[in-house]
Amino acid sequence: MFDWQFLVLLISNGVLLGLMYSLIALGFVLVYKATDAINFAQGEFVMIAGFVVAVTMAAYGAPWWLAAAVGLAGMIAFGFGLERVVLRPLIGRPTVAVIMATIGLAAILRGFGPLVWGAETRPLPLPISDEPITLGPLLIPPIQLLGAAVSLLFLAGFSWFFFKSRQGIAMRAVADDQQVAMAMGINVQRYFALAWGMAGVVSALGGIVWGNLLGVDVHLSLVGLKVFPVVILGGLDSIPGAVVGGLIIGVVENVAAGYLDPLVGGGTKDFAPYVLMIAALMFRPYGIFGKRIIERV
Amino acid sequence: MIHRECGVLKTTYRADMALYPLPIARKTVAAIAILFALIVPLVLDQYYLSILNLIFIAIVGAIGLNILVGYTGQISVGHGAFMSVGAYTAANFAVRLGFPFWLSLPLGGLMAALVGAVVGIPSLRIKGLYLAIATLAAQFIIEWVINHFTWISGGVQASIEVPRPALFGHAIASQREMYFFLLVFVVVAIVAALNLMRSRIGRAFIAIRDQDIAAQIIGIDIFRYKLLAFAISSFYAGVTGVLYTYYLGIANYEQFQIGVSIDYLAMIIIGGLGSILGSILGAIFVTLLPIAIRWFMESFGSLLFSEAAVHNLIPNLRLILFGLLIIFFLVVEPEGLNRLWRNIRNYFRVWPFAY
Numbered sequence: 001m002f003d004w005q006f007l008v009l010l011i012s013n014g015v016l017l018g019l020m021y022s023l024i025a026l027g028f029v030l031v032y033k034a035t036d037a038i039n040f041a042q043g044e045f046v047m048i049a050g051f052v053v054a055v056t057m058a059a060y061g062a063p064w065w066l067a068a069a070v071g072l073a074g075m076i077a078f079g080f081g082l083e084r085v086v087l088r089p090l091i092g093r094p095t096v097a098v099i100m101a102t103i104g105l106a107a108i109l110r111g112f113g114p115l116v117w118g119a120e121t122r123p124l125p126l127p128i129s130d131e132p133i134t135l136g137p138l139l140i141p142p143i144q145l146l147g148a149a150v151s152l153l154f155l156a157g158f159s160w161f162f163f164k165s166r167q168g169i170a171m172r173a174v175a176d177d178q179q180v181a182m183a184m185g186i187n188v189q190r191y192f193a194l195a196w197g198m199a200g201v202v203s204a205l206g207g208i209v210w211g212n213l214l215g216v217d218v219h220l221s222l223v224g225l226k227v228f229p230v231v232i233l234g235g236l237d238s239i240p241g242a243v244v245g246g247l248i249i250g251v252v253e254n255v256a257a258g259y260l261d262p263l264v265g266g267g268t269k270d271f272a273p274y275v276l277m278i279a280a281l282m283f284r285p286y287g288i289f290g291k292r293i294i295e296r297v
Numbered sequence: 298m299i300h301r302e303c304g305v306l307k308t309t310y311r312a313d314m315a316l317y318p319l320p321i322a323r324k325t326v327a328a329i330a331i332l333f334a335l336i337v338p339l340v341l342d343q344y345y346l347s348i349l350n351l352i353f354i355a356i357v358g359a360i361g362l363n364i365l366v367g368y369t370g371q372i373s374v375g376h377g378a379f380m381s382v383g384a385y386t387a388a389n390f391a392v393r394l395g396f397p398f399w400l401s402l403p404l405g406g407l408m409a410a411l412v413g414a415v416v417g418i419p420s421l422r423i424k425g426l427y428l429a430i431a432t433l434a435a436q437f438i439i440e441w442v443i444n445h446f447t448w449i450s451g452g453v454q455a456s457i458e459v460p461r462p463a464l465f466g467h468a469i470a471s472q473r474e475m476y477f478f479l480l481v482f483v484v485v486a487i488v489a490a491l492n493l494m495r496s497r498i499g500r501a502f503i504a505i506r507d508q509d510i511a512a513q514i515i516g517i518d519i520f521r522y523k524l525l526a527f528a529i530s531s532f533y534a535g536v537t538g539v540l541y542t543y544y545l546g547i548a549n550y551e552q553f554q555i556g557v558s559i560d561y562l563a564m565i566i567i568g569g570l571g572s573i574l575g576s577i578l579g580a581i582f583v584t585l586l587p588i589a590i591r592w593f594m595e596s597f598g599s600l601l602f603s604e605a606a607v608h609n610l611i612p613n614l615r616l617i618l619f620g621l622l623i624i625f626f627l628v629v630e631p632e633g634l635n636r637l638w639r640n641i642r643n644y645f646r647v648w649p650f651a652y
Contacts, residue, residue: 038426089628095425096372097627100566103559104623111616119609225437228430236426264445271441274434281431285423 010258011251012138018250019148020209024223025230025242026154027202033237034171034195037087038095040102043224044109045199049075049207050216051113054122064126072204079200083193106221114218124211147209151243154202158239171195175237229273233280235290244288249273314495338476346472348588353479354540355580357486359564360573361533364490366562367571368499369526370506371420374558375432376534378439379416381553383409383535385449388457388548398462398543406535412439413531420523424509436555443550456549459542475544482540486533490573493529502526506571563619567626569635578634586622587615 028042039045053071056062062070086105090098128146132139162168173181174191182188207216210223226249234245256272286292307313317323338346362376373379387405390396396404416435420428443450451457461468462478469478493499501522504512513519542548560583568579594607594614626633 038429086624086628093627093631094370095429096366096370097631099372099426099429100562101624101627103562104620104627106620107559107616107623108620111613111620115610115613115617228433232427232430267441267445270437274437278431278434278438281419281423281427281434285427 006258007255009138010254012140013144014251014254015247016140016144016148016250017254018247019151019243020144020206020213020246021223021226021230021250022243022246023147023151023154023202023209024206025227025234025246026151026158026239027199027206028227028231029234029237029239029242030158030202031195031199032231033239034175035087035192036175037090037098038102039199040099041106041109041224042199042203042227043221044106044113045075045078045203046206046210046223047113047216047218047221048078048109049200049204050124050211050220051117051122051207053204053208054124054211054216055117057125058122068204068208071207072201075200075204075207076197077200079196079198079203080193083196087192087196088189106224110218110221113221119217121215121217124208124216126208126212141213143209143212147213150205150209151246154205155239155243162239167191167194225270226273229277229280231287232277232285233287235287237291238287238289241287241289249276252276316491316495333480338473343472346476348584350472350475350479350544352581352584353476353483354537354544355561355564355584356483356577357540358534358537358561359568359576359580360486360490361530361537362561363565363568363570363573363576364493364502364533365526365530367565367569367575368494368506369502369523369530370509371417371424371523371526372429373416373432373527373530374429374555374562375416375434375436375439376530376561377553377555377557378436379409379413379531379534380538380541380557381443381548381550382412382439382531382538384538384542384548384553385443385457385550386535387539388451388459388542389449391459392451392457398539402536402539402543405539406532409535409538410528410532413534414524414528416531417524417527420527421520433555436558440550440554450550451548456547458547461546462543479540479544482536486536487573487577494573498522498525503571563623565633567622567633569633570631572633572635574638575633575635578638582634583619586618587611590615590618 024042024046027045028039031037031039049071052074053067056067056070057064082105086101087098090101126143126146128142132141133145134140160168162172170181170186171191171194173184173186174188178188206223207220210220214220214223230245230249231242232245233248234241234243253269253272257269260268260272280287317326337349341349358376358380362373365371365373383405386408387398387401390401390404391398416432419431423431461470463469464478469475494502501512501517504515504517505519505522505526509519538553541552545552564579564583565576566579567582568577569575591611594611630636
């Protein structure tokens with residue numbers, strides 16, 4: 001007898017988890033969309049944000065909203081500073097250089113977090129209950145619901161920003177063709193900085209939500225590894241793509257883990273998304289919603 | 298490489314491609330050979346030889362990765378996994394079938410080359426970022442496969458103990474014997490790479506890196522050469538994995554995780570992309586870095602921090618310095634240590650009459 005309830009449970013959990021992945025993937029997509037730079041340190045951004053918020057709460061006894069504000073401000077400043085010091089000198093250099101620079105950045109952040117704030121796992125308490133909400137056969141942890149809500153909110157917010165606001169349209173122009181944008185009087189460097197700042201905002205919220213779910217330590221940065229399957233599947237430069245890709249990856253990894261883990265002895269959660277990504281790279285490398293300008297070689 | 302030269306006037310292509318650019322180069326090479334074959338192993342003690350051995354292993358891997366990234370312009374974030382393929386292949390042959398090292402080592406390399414070529418197939422259609430992500434996926438998938446199939450990885454711990462490599466019935470056990478064993482492979486790796494790069498294949502690689510469409514127009518079969526680059530590079534990686542396995546006496550997937558792939562990328566970036574000497578310098582630098590940090594912190598760290606804090610500090614400090622160096626070289630000196638070396642050499646070439 002097929003256990004429908006088990007499948008529904010896996011899918012619903014996958015949907016919520018997937019939306020939380022989208023939150024992190026959004027940071028990646030924002031940067032790629034505006035600056036064509038690839039951020040291999042997205043997971044480390046989230047970790048640092050989690051550290052800042054958790055430490056502000058624990059060490060200075062700040063209420064959660066103040067800590068969140070500190071984290072948000074800190075990450076925006078960090079995004080701006082990073083763009084100025086590391087990414088700007090690399091404009092016009094080969095992709096490999098930018099990839100390696102962000103890999104180096106990831107190493108720095110992974111060393112810096114535990115060095116300054118200690119190696120132990122810190123809790124990141126939020127004023128929401130741990131009791132899962134029961135909805136018929138479903139059990140939904142409130143934090144995942146919050147994460148999903150934040151993610152959808154950002155989807156709506158960024159969609160509005162990119163299609164309606166003056167800054168968003170300018171940013172799309174920069175992404176499309178930097179020289180033409182410059183000729184039209186758009187300050188390209190300012191929009192590069194803005195994109196990294198926005199990635200900081202998304203990472204800060206990702207850090208709060210994921211930090212609450214997993215606890216804050218160096219392993220928090222591992223959620224960044226899920227970003228690549230999500231963005232490849234959804235399309236590197238597409239904000240709805242990040243959300244849809246996150247949903248697919250979340251559901252697939254949860255269902256695969258539910259059914260395959262007993263057979264192969266664990267680890268499917270980390271493995272299945274990458275298999276799916278390889279398939280996507282073979283058949284549709286620009287993703288579901290991505291622009292079809294992948295260079296043929 | 299190291300000699301002073303002046304008035305270099307090459308009139309034929311043959312002279313330009315020669316392995317020894319000047320007659321004096323033969324003497325420099327001979328001097329280096331004597332230094333490493335005779336003087337170093339007699340003078341240094343076990344501890345320094347063990348460091349040199351690690352450097353030798355890293356040099357083989359770094360040259361291999363540089364052939365792919367530096368010369369052919371294809372990025373791979375999965376070299377750690379290719380090393381593990383070589384390591385486990387050789388370990389399985391050595392333990393189950395009792396193969397000697399001179400058989401299991403090339404077999405390990407060939408298996409890694411095969412896997413590397415398969416991973417390289419997407420490079421026909423994708424490049425840059427997409428290729429980086431595809432090889433990253435290969436890293437995780439290979440790691441997972443090795444970890445979950447016990448007939449590859451030999452049980453729960455995912456590690457296989459290998460016997461010491463033996464030559465004419467004599468087991469190579471001490472650091473000094475290991476030094477000579479590894480030295481042979483380093484020399485072969487360097488000479489093979491130098492010769493490869495001045496041959497038709499090497500020039501095809503460089504043409505693909507510089508401008509792939511132009512390379513195709515002048516008649517280079519891009520797909521074939523890209524796969525060849527992946528295969529050669531993975532062969533080097535596989536051999537590195539086997540050497541490391543024989544050096545440690547155990548094959549363990551934890552020695553070949555994503556961090557290792559990044560270490561090797563760092564080596565060739567710090568050393569200099571597209572340069573054999575750069576690979577060697579980078580391998581030396583990156584291998585010595587954690588040792589230097591450990592030495593420094595154990596000597597002076599206790600002045601500032603407690604004993605326990607120092608031990609927490611060392612790995613984190615290594616990561617930070619490591620990342621800073623990668624970014625520093627990318628931003629300030631993209632051609633790496635090799636370029637710095639050339640600058641110093643060029644300065645002294647005409648010294649003291651700079652004009």
